[in-house]
Amino acid sequence: MPRPTPVPALAAPAARVHDSLVLEPRDVRFDWAGLPLHWVPDEPMATHILNVLHLLLPEGERWFVKVFKEALPLVRDEQLREEVLGFIGQEAIHAEAHQEVLDHLLGQGLDPRPYVRQVAWVFQRVLGERPGLSPARQREALIERVAAIAAIEHYTAFLGNWILNSPGLDRAQADPTMLDLLRWHGAEEVEHRSVAFDLLVHLDPGYVRRVRTMAVAGPLLVRLWVRGVRFLLAADPTLDGRLRPSWREAYRITRRGLLPDPVKSIRSGLRYLKPGYHPTLEGSSSQALGYLATSPAARAAAGTG
Ligand SMILES: [Fe+2]
Ligand SMILES: [Fe+2]
Secondary structure (H helix, E strand, O other): OOOOOOOOOOOOOHHHHHHOOOOOOOOOOOOOOOOOOOOOOOOHHHHHHHHHHHHHHHHHHHHHHHHHHHHHHHOOOHHHHHHHHHHHHHHHHHHHHHHHHHHHHHHOOOOOHHHHHHHHHHHHHHOOOOOOOOHHHHHHHHHHHHHHHHHHHHHHHHHHHHHHOOHHHHHOOOOHHHHHHHHHHHHHHHHOOOHHHHHHHHHOOOOHHHHHHHHHHHHHHHHHHHHHHHHHHHHOOOOOOOOOOOHHHHHHHHHOOOOOOHHHHHHHHHHOOOOOOOHHHOOOHHHHHHHHHHOHHHHHHHOOO
């Protein structure tokens, strides 16, 4: 398979490109038969730090889909309604694409299910529906979940933008099919980065809920990620528990360009809290669409590959 390369951002203003977007679910397929367990060669820790995405996303994105379907009857704007439907279609396919990687890990002797059960508990029980609430409180709880998704989507767009601009992974000769999965997904995250935020503002234009939900979602994501890395390193049958996660090792991997810069990650989280924030100020729709035009999986899904 030809190795897809990151596409340079075009000069078109992001907001104008975004305004004309019609979100299209791309029914991609990936063949994992040849995927090595350490798909970033000689970098088991970098591989597993990125593998946490596969552990978190199927449960997380199925939860997004459920919440957005519940929120759909509250949408009073036709354009936003179309975008929410497009978002639902894209996230449903993302969840299934990452699920297939989990099944492949299981086939390679790394059983991800104990950790995935914990993630499912977080999304279904802690962040899930509360039966027995009055209609007014149910609506309030639903908007709170939409706000949590808007906060998480800020980070998925940040990561999407990073993965589209991560030549370090190409230099390290990361598996091209996995890179295409991550960049296809990352590009769609950049493409639909405004939808959850616009839905939140449509349902509650206030500022307090945005800050409150980011204050919960940001640390929760970090905690789940660190826990996921520990789990994968311990469950990897080729490592026998010899490789322990360390900040020093994470720093080395970041310097090699295999992970996002933590300082930039924190700054990005803080930008979400600026009163004038809008997701179109982050990332480039043109670059995302440029990648999707060259992605082997997206081209095959469109019948042009
Ligand atoms: Fe997604
Ligand atoms: Fe998303």
